[in-house]
Amino acid sequence: LYIVKIAMLFILILTIQSNTTAQTRVSAGGYVGGGFIKGNSPFVSSFTASFFVETNTILFTEVTPRLSFVYARDFNSIIPNVRKPYFPFIRGISFKGITAQYFKDHIFLEEGFGLLALNDRTFSDTDSWSYGIVLSINGGFDLRGFELSGFKIGAGIEYGITFNNTLAQFSSLHFYFNYTF
Numbered sequence: 045l046y047i048v049k050i051a052m053l054f055i056l057i058l059t060i061q062s063n064t065t066a067q068t069r070v071s072a073g074g075y076v077g078g079g080f081i082k083g084n085s086p087f088v089s090s091f092t093a094s095f096f097v098e099t100n101t102i103l104f105t106e107v108t109p110r111l112s113f114v115y116a117r118d119f120n121s122i123i124p125n126v127r128k129p130y131f132p133f134i135r136g137i138s139f140k141g142i143t144a145q146y147f148k149d150h151i152f153l154e155e156g157f158g159l160l161a162l163n164d165r166t167f168s169d170t171d172s173w174s175y176g177i178v179l180s181i182n183g184g185f186d187l188r189g190f191e192l193s194g195f196k197i198g199a200g201i202e203y204g205i206t207f208n209n210t211l212a213q214f215s216s217l218h219f220y221f222n223y224t225f
Contacts, residue, residue, distance in 0.1 A: 069192060070099045070225050075182075075200065077218025081116045081134045083166035083210040088132050090116040092216035094202075098142065107141040110156065112178075114138060114204070116214045129168075134214050136162035138178045138204065146186065152196065156180040160204045164212040176206030182220045196222040 074095040080087045096112035114136045121131035140158020147153070160178040164170055184198015202216045 073222030075218035079216035083164035132166040150186040174206030178204040
């Protein structure tokens with residue numbers, strides 16, 4: 045229920061933004077990597093994936109809001125010929141603010157901080173939503189040059205921790221991509 049409210053708020057911000065300014069830029073991207081997940085369990089190595097959408101707003105000039113969908117599953121689930129009855133996973137949504145610094149030769153560093161909702165499925169009988177915070181840092185190359193649209197690529201880390209129910213957590217070391225329309 046909270047996920048739907050957050051997504052609808054983000055869509056409302058995008059709609060208002062596109063009607064009020066001509067300089068609206070929408071970006072979409074994601075990451076793929078590896079890391080760890082944890083619920084009421086020991087840490088489990090996992091592959092991680094995320095998809096996000098972000099836009100600049102008239103409310104904040106230095107901070108870009110980003111809505112992300114996160115998925116992390118036991119690494120053994122992608123290895124051929126591994127047969128287990130259940131592979132633990134965590135999925136969720138985050139809403140964070142992103143700020144970026146640019147250095148010479150189109151090198152960038154961006155940091156993010158925000159709210160997180162995680163669905164803990166580390167055991168087959170566990171289906172619990174937990175809420176907390178997420179931190180991220182990405183660095184890489186901005187391939188756009190002097191154009192407003194194009195790709196940014198790089199690598200980064202992300203860590204999410206929750207503070208209720210199963211105290212679900214995830215971490216990711218990943219390759220990152222972002223395309224600005």
